[in-house]
Every structure is written in structure tokens, then in C-alpha cells.
Amino acid sequence: MSDQDRSHELADRYGRALLPVFGTPQRVLARGEGVHVWDTDGKQYLDLLAGIAVNSLGHAHPALLSAISKQAETLGHVSNFFASAPQIELAEKLLELADAPAGSGVFFANSGTEANEAAFKIARRTGRPRILALQDSFHGRTMGALALTSKEAYRAPFEPLAGGVEFLEVGDEQALANALAPGDVAAVFAEPIQGEAGVRALDPDYLRALRRLTREHGTLLILDEVQTGIGRTGHWFAHQAIEGLQPDVMTLAKGLGGGFPIGAVISFGQHTHDLLQPGQHGTTFGGNPIAAAAGLAVIGTILEEGLLTHVRDVGEELTRELLGLAHPLIQEVRGAGLLLGIGLNAPVAPQLAAAALEAGFIVNAPNPTTLRLAPPLVITPAQLATFTAALPALLEAVAPEGEN
Numbered sequence: 372m373s374d375q376d377r378s379h380e381l382a383d384r385y386g387r388a389l390l391p392v393f394g395t396p397q398r399v400l401a402r403g404e405g406v407h408v409w410d411t412d413g414k415q416y417l418d419l420l421a422g423i424a425v426n427s428l429g430h431a432h433p434a435l436l437s438a439i440s441k442q443a444e445t446l447g448h449v450s451n452f453f454a455s456a457p458q459i460e461l462a463e464k465l466l467e468l469a470d471a472p473a474g475s476g477v478f479f480a481n482s483g484t485e486a487n488e489a490a491f492k493i494a495r496r497t498g499r500p501r502i503l504a505l506q507d508s509f510h511g512r513t514m515g516a517l518a519l520t521s522k523e524a525y526r527a528p529f530e531p532l533a534g535g536v537e538f539l540e541v542g543d544e545q546a547l548a549n550a551l552a553p554g555d556v557a558a559v560f561a562e563p564i565q566g567e568a569g570v571r572a573l574d575p576d577y578l579r580a581l582r583r584l585t586r587e588h589g590t591l592l593i594l595d596e597v598q599t600g601i602g603r604t605g606h607w608f609a610h611q612a613i614e615g616l617q618p619d620v621m622t623l624a625k626g627l628g629g630g631f632p633i634g635a636v637i638s639f640g641q642h643t644h645d646l647l648q649p650g651q652h653g654t655t656f657g658g659n660p661i662a663a664a665a666g667l668a669v670i671g672t673i674l675e676e677g678l679l680t681h682v683r684d685v686g687e688e689l690t691r692e693l694l695g696l697a698h699p700l701i702q703e704v705r706g707a708g709l710l711l712g713i714g715l716n717a718p719v720a721p722q723l724a725a726a727a728l729e730a731g732f733i734v735n736a737p738n739p740t741t742l743r744l745a746p747p748l749v750i751t752p753a754q755l756a757t758f759t760a761a762l763p764a765l766l767e768a769v770a771p772e773g774e775n
């Protein structure tokens with residue numbers, strides 16, 4: 372069978388064996404190494420999406436491979452009736468990186484949505500009935516996280532969702548103050564950069580207001596750093612770009628395991644420590660030794676390779692180069708570090724992503740006017756330059772009539 376026949380055959384079998392929730396996959400991928408992946412036709416792609424901000428170290432990084440395989444040889448799974456050294460070490464490491472005060476603690480889950488479910492339960496345990504989230508938020512697809520997610524198309528088919536959640540307009544401090552005033556709000560959930568909404572960073576002043584006002588009203592500030600955490604923005608956590616700002620609870624997942632599934636909730640300080648009592652939450656797989664070893668390898672490599680500085684430098688350079696193209700379709704470049712959204716002047720992002728794929732670049736369109744880039748943190752300027760060099764022609768190919 373030729374490579375192409377093999378690809379068609381696999382795509383066909385996918386359609387018959389898997390539920391259609393994701394639509395038709397764009398390609399069947401066969402292998403990855405560094406910042407590249409190859410499909411089953413043998414075609415190479417520069418991976419500028421990294422499995423949606425997940426493959427922090429790229430594909431098949433030796434440090435991650437070795438950590439996972441060594442741990443699998445030693446001890447793979449124990450359940451939470453037992454502890455393991457990697458789990459404890461990773462929790463300690465996360466608390467250290469988050470600069471978490473005494474009384475802080477970690478709960479491990481397996482995904483972003485699960486981390487947010489746990490955070491939701493922590494919020495409920497305050498005993499207060501209302502929860503605030505932001506318009507255009509994305510917190511995941513399970514029923515609790517979905518209740519915190521504003522997109523009507525995701526929510527409507529599954530109502531009734533968990534109750535008590537209200538959505539606030541992003542950036543409106545007065546609306547926030549009014550909503551918090553009665554003193555019955557358990558928590559405010561926010562993403563420092565709204566990734567799925569098109570890589571839209573909260574204004575630093577609004578984030579400061581969120582912190583100040585929630586503290587004033589005894590409301591928890593819960594930051595969803597599932598997409599922005601673990602070095603993605605050039606800080607360990609995006610909120611650390613703002614001096615002195617610390618949430619009460621933070622959720623993590625995507626980049627933490629570098630491709631191995633793991634999520635985490637960090638609760639900051641004594642006042643959040645005992646909200647979840649023994650027996651009130653749990654998970655079979657969460658914090659298993661292999662996932663924890665993967666997390667430790669990702670964090671260790673970010674430290675050893677100086678990737679935080681690298682991400683800031685490379686992200687700034689990429690932003691400059693993209694803006695330097697001065698293309699009429701490019702309106703702006705949003706985001707931070709290596710989580711960037713190219714804001715377009717026309718709703719052609721899906722066509723642009725498809726054209727990029729044809730040309731050997733994996734990117735994505737979280738909405739019709741945004742192209743999202745979230746490459747492996749290890750990507751080099753030279754590798755990124757191949758994309759900026761190709762972009763003008765791709766933009767020309769999708770430009771609406773009259774804009775060429």
C-alpha cells in the first residue's frame with residue numbers, strides 16, 4: 372500500500388471507529404521529533420501549535436522520554452491510597468515556583484477540565500452561592516467546567532448545568548464591584564490570557580482590580596492557567612508578570628506534562644487549605660508517578676535550558692517580525708511569550724490555517740479572525756523565521772477580493 376493509500380485508509384477507519392465530536396481530523400500524524408511532526412504520507416510540518424500549548428519541550432525530548440520510561444520501569448501507578456516520591460516532589464516544586472505561602476497545597480488531576488472541576492468544588496465549599504466567570508471564558512468541557520465556560524454553543528446542548536454562575540464583561544471594573552458587593556460570591560474564575568477566545572490578555576489593571584476587589588469581599592480569585600502556565604508566556608505562570616499578584620487558587624494542565632496527561636490545582640495559603648475535606652474529592656489516576664515524573668522533567672528542562680528567558684526573547688522577536696510584515700490583513704499581534712494570536716482584519720483565519728497546513732505549518736484558528744501560535748518552548752528564531760517568511764504568500768492566498 373502506498374503512503375497515501377494508507378493515510379486514506381486510516382482516515383476512513385477513524386470515521387467509522389471514533390465518535391464525530393472533533394469533526395474530521397486534518398491529518399493522521401505518524402511521528403514527531405523536536406519542533407517537527409510527520410504525517411502518514413511522510414510529509415513534514417513545523418509544529419507551531421504543540422498539541423494546543425501542550426508539548427512544551429517539543430516532540431520526543433530526551434529528558435522527557437527518559438523520565439517517563441525510567442518511572443514506568445520503576446513504579447507506574449499506585450492509586451491515591453499510596454503516595455510516591457515523584458508526586459511529592461512535583462507538588463513541592465510547583466509550590467516553590469508559584470511562590471506559595473505556608474498552608475498552600477496541591478491536588479493533582481489528569482486534565483485542565485478536571486483541575487477546574489476541583490477548583491469549582493473548592494469554591495462551593497466556601498458556602499457562598501454565587502460564582503463569577505468572564506465572558507468569552509473557556510474552562511473545559513465537563514459539566515462543572517462547562518458551567519464556567521461562556522460559549523453558548525458549548526453550553527446549550529447540556530443544560531441544566533451547575534447553577535449559580537454569572538458572566539461578567541471583561542474589563543468592566545464597575546460591573547465586577549457591583550457583582551461582588553453583596554458579599555455572597557464564592558469565587559471569580561479568570562484566565563490571565565483568554566486563549567480560546569483568541570489569545571486575549573486581561574488588562575493588567577483589570578487583573579489587579581480582580582485581586583483587590585475579591586480580597587476586599589472575601590471572594591476567592593481562581594486563575595485558570597491551564598493554557599498560560601508552565602513557562603508558556605515567559606513566566607512560570609502568566610500572573611507572575613504582575614508584581615505581587617497571587618491568586619487564591621490556580622489550575623494547571625496542558626504544558627505541565629509536556630504531552631503526558633496531568634492537571635493540577637494549587638491552593639494558596641491557609642484560608643484555602645481545608646475547604647476540601649478528606650473524602651470530598653478524589654481521582655484514581657491523578658498524581659500518578661509517571662505523570663508526576665513527566666511534570667518534573669518538563670520543569671527541570673525549562674530551568675536547565677533557561678527557557679523562560681528564551682520564550683520571552685523569541686516571542687518578542689516573533690511579534691516584531693509579524694508586525695514588520697506590515698501586511699494589510701494583520702491587524703495586531705496579541706498575547707505574551709509563545710502564546711500569540713495574530714488578529715486579522717477579515718474572517719479568514721480558518722482558511723489561513725488550512726493554507727498553512729498545506730504549506731507545512733501547524734497553526735490554529737480559535738475564532739474566524741485569529742490565528743493562534745503556541746509552539747514548543749524550545750523553538751528557535753530560525754525555525755520561526757521559516758513561518759514568517761511563508762506567511763505573506765499564505766495571506767495573499769486567502770485575502771478577500773479587493774484586499775490583494
Ligand SMILES: *Cc1c(COP(=O)(O)O)cnc(C)c1O
Nearest residue numbers: 482483484509510511595597598
Ligand atoms: C484547554 C483548556 C482547558 C481544558 O483543558 P482540558 O485538558 O482540555 O480538559 C481549561 N482551561 C483553559 C484555559 C484551557 O485552555
